[in-house]
Amino acid sequence: MSVYVMSDVHGLKARFDAVLESLALHDSDHLYIIGDVIDRGPDGIEILIECMRNNKITLLMGNHEYMMLEVLKRSKQLADRVDMYDAVIAIERWFRNGCRPTLEAFESLSKALQKELEQYLESCPLAICDLRVQDRCYYLVHAHPVLTYTKGIVTLDQLSGSEVKPDRFVWDRILSYQSFFKDRCVIFGHTMTEYYQQNHPYAIWSGDENLMNSDLIGIDCGCAAANEHTRLACLCLDTMQVRYF
Numbered sequence: 346m347s348v349y350v351m352s353d354v355h356g357l358k359a360r361f362d363a364v365l366e367s368l369a370l371h372d373s374d375h376l377y378i379i380g381d382v383i384d385r386g387p388d389g390i391e392i393l394i395e396c397m398r399n400n401k402i403t404l405l406m407g408n409h410e411y412m413m414l415e416v417l418k419r420s421k422q423l424a425d426r427v428d429m430y431d432a433v434i435a436i437e438r439w440f441r442n443g444c445r446p447t448l449e450a451f452e453s454l455s456k457a458l459q460k461e462l463e464q465y466l467e468s469c470p471l472a473i474c475d476l477r478v479q480d481r482c483y484y485l486v487h488a489h490p491v492l493t494y495t496k497g498i499v500t501l502d503q504l505s506g507s508e509v510k511p512d513r514f515v516w517d518r519i520l521s522y523q524s525f526f527k528d529r530c531v532i533f534g535h536t537m538t539e540y541y542q543q544n545h546p547y548a549i550w551s552g553d554e555n556l557m558n559s560d561l562i563g564i565d566c567g568c569a570a571a572n573e574h575t576r577l578a579c580l581c582l583d584t585m586q587v588r589y590f
């Protein structure tokens with residue numbers, strides 16, 4: 346049984362397929378994708394559908410999935426002509442963040458599949474707070490942990506009525522000197538690792554050279570950035586081995 350983590354695939358299907366082919370997941374294996382499979386690259390919707398249908402994959406919510414969900418919900422506000430300003434802001438934000446290939450592919454789907462995807466997006470965890478692999482504990486989150494949540498899976502449903510906004514999990518930036526938990530390692534994407542290590546730009550980044558001792562690991566190796574050196578990293582939590590695609 347092996348557990349893998351990757352993030353920020355951003356619509357690049359060839360890289361996504363290369364990972365799946367290389368891992369050849371068995372029934373007891375699991376791949377956690379910690380957000381942002383859509384936008385920028387062309388094939389986000391295809392990847393999103395694959396994540397939804399493959400029970401060996403768990404997709405966490407990234408800011409891009411959250412933007413998409415907000416627009417799907419708020420477009421009804423425009424149709425009903427209520428709270429139109431909030432709807433326009435949500436649409437404008439997603440527009441600035443590369444929504445076009447995602448929206449075009451989404452529009453070509455059947456209404457039933459669109460609805461299924463919307464419900465799937467709503468169910469994607471914002472964080473998995475205490476994933477145990479071997480003897481270690483991990484906190485998986487797209488952008489930033491929220492320290493009031495330390496157990497189980499955090500979903501949008503749980504936050505409704507709470508003061509904590511989903512944005513904290515999917516948008517906030519982690520700074521390299523931050524430390525969050527004594528008893529677990531935070532694994533995150535969202536902020537490209539080149540931000541933490543200019544001399545080592547497209548490798549995963551960790552607070553400690555030895556990944557087994559680290560309590561903070563950034564794995565967004567800039568997959569969809571505009572140059573040929575970017576990579577998609579896949580980290581095996583059983584062995585702490587990293588493969589790049």
Ligand SMILES: [Mn+2]
Pocket residue numbers: 380381407408409487515534535536
């Ligand atoms: Mn992101």
